Amino acid sequence: MVQAKILVVDDDPGIRHLLQLHLTAAKFSVTLAETSSEAVEYATAETFDLAIVDLRIGDEDGIALLEQLLRIQPTLPVIIATAHATIASAVDATKKGAYDYLTKPFEATDLLHRIEQALEVHRLKSEVERLRTMVQDRYQFDNIITVTDVMQKVLRQVAQIAVTDSTVCVYGESGTGKELIAKAIHVASRRAAGPFVAINCGAIPEGLLENELFGHMKGAYTGADRPKKGFLQQAEGGTLLLDEIGELSPMLQVKFLRVLEEREFYPLGSSQPIKVNIRLVAATNQDLGKLVSQGKFREDLYYRLHVLPIFLPPLRERPGDITPLAQHFMQRFAQDLNKEVKGFTAEALQRLMLYEWRGNVRELANVIERAVVLTSTSMLTPDLLLLGKPEVQNTQQTEPSTLREAREQFERKYIIQVLTSVKGNVSRAAEVSGKDRAEFYRLLRKHALVPSTFKSDKGMNEG
Numbered sequence: 001m002v003q004a005k006i007l008v009v010d011d012d013p014g015i016r017h018l019l020q021l022h023l024t025a026a027k028f029s030v031t032l033a034e035t036s037s038e039a040v041e042y043a044t045a046e047t048f049d050l051a052i053v054d055l056r057i058g059d060e061d062g063i064a065l066l067e068q069l070l071r072i073q074p075t076l077p078v079i080i081a082t083a084h085a086t087i088a089s090a091v092d093a094t095k096k097g098a099y100d101y102l103t104k105p106f107e108a109t110d111l112l113h114r115i116e117q118a119l120e121v122h123r124l125k126s127e128v129e130r131l132r133t134m135v136q137d138r139y140q141f142d143n144i145i146t147v148t149d150v151m152q153k154v155l156r157q158v159a160q161i162a163v164t165d166s167t168v169c170v171y172g173e174s175g176t177g178k179e180l181i182a183k184a185i186h187v188a189s190r191r192a193a194g195p196f197v198a199i200n201c202g203a204i205p206e207g208l209l210e211n212e213l214f215g216h217m218k219g220a221y222t223g224a225d226r227p228k229k230g231f232l233q234q235a236e237g238g239t240l241l242l243d244e245i246g247e248l249s250p251m252l253q254v255k256f257l258r259v260l261e262e263r264e265f266y267p268l269g270s271s272q273p274i275k276v277n278i279r280l281v282a283a284t285n286q287d288l289g290k291l292v293s294q295g296k297f298r299e300d301l302y303y304r305l306h307v308l309p310i311f312l313p314p315l316r317e318r319p320g321d322i323t324p325l326a327q328h329f330m331q332r333f334a335q336d337l338n339k340e341v342k343g344f345t346a347e348a349l350q351r352l353m354l355y356e357w358r359g360n361v362r363e364l365a366n367v368i369e370r371a372v373v374l375t376s377t378s379m380l381t382p383d384l385l386l387l388g389k390p391e392v393q394n395t396q397q398t399e400p401s402t403l404r405e406a407r408e409q410f411e412r413k414y415i416i417q418v419l420t421s422v423k424g425n426v427s428r429a430a431e432v433s434g435k436d437r438a439e440f441y442r443l444l445r446k447h448a449l450v451p452s453t454f455k456s457d458k459g460m461n462e463g
Helices: 013-025 036-045 062-072 087-095 108-139 149-162 178-187 206-214 250-262 288-293 299-305 319-337 346-354 360-374 382-386 403-421 426-433 437-446
Strands: 005-009 029-033 050-054 078-082 100-103 168-171 196-200 239-243 279-284 308-311
Touching: 005 013, 005 036, 005 062, 013 029, 013 108, 029 036, 036 050, 036 062, 050 062, 050 108, 062 078, 062 087, 078 108, 100 108, 149 178, 149 308, 168 178, 178 196, 178 239, 178 279, 206 250, 250 299, 288 299, 319 346, 319 360, 346 360, 346 382, 346 403, 360 382, 403 426, 403 437, 426 437
Parallel strands: 005 029, 005 050, 050 078, 078 100, 168 279, 168 308, 196 239, 239 279
Antiparallel strands: none
């Protein structure tokens, strides 16, 4: 375990020696400073996990040093120590950013207890900041993998929507990335510092969903021995994602309509409403308009939700994204599993391009993860895409409904096969297919195919 590094600043050599004994015995790494300038020099040169600063360092002010240390390292927990404690000095130190206040003489057990508490708070704050940065980095628009015009158009729409506070409804088949889009909206909004809370309305039994959404008061029902905040309160100041909102029961539709209209709700067992400040993002793989016409969804709630609709296209309608998404997942899973995987063989890539991804991006991710787990070489081969996924063995697309669709499917498969055979050489592919280069490039754009992904029979990798 890495030792926590503690900076001790005190002009009394006896105190410095005593603190060093206690702290090194507790397995901390200790750096001693006699003056403020010495402490600033140390803090500039390396990062500390905690500092213990005397309130008076000779003729120098420990509070002034506290402020200097926090300018160098804003999250550093600082414990102020003094033999002359007053309420005024304690309040002043706390206002200036001190974590704690320690009176001399001190007990070793009390000192170590305060240090452990301060370090734990520091660790938690650092972890929260790390997770927040990770989430923001992951869900920024620039990090959503797509090269196709249809998805670029969606992302431009999402960017415009994010800066508003209006209700959003994201439509898309299962696996198209509805929650990813909802998180991107949150991260790009004015509510980014607030919580993002997601709930799948179809995954929770109806009898429990109301309690999960609205929470309850103590004594609301048998066994409710303490109050509970529902997802609405948990999302206060942030964004609430209601996934599969088409699964809401008629009773909950009525209750949620009130939330959208009045921005308030009643927890179970409460006679007093609670105001709520959230941004709602709904998501569904159903046609809510059709559910309204069938009498399964309230029309007034539909119009409240349908303020800013976003429609995510399935992966089969943006085949140009299959290659970059596959490459992205391959790199991510290879890193997670600490495996040296460089790319796909041309045959594996062809198999991915020909397959109809009924599970969309989620299915593609699962297939690539399994292939990375099972590979014993640096390249992903077609056989790895077949294991444990019988439906992938059938690379035929779903039955076309019209002659035109059948022609489109055949044309796309044919171009992929030609590109594979000539290793991405467009001039040669045009010659083989009996087309001139301009006409062949038009077909490439039509089917969102990138010749460079077929250029090597060793496979595809980023360079």
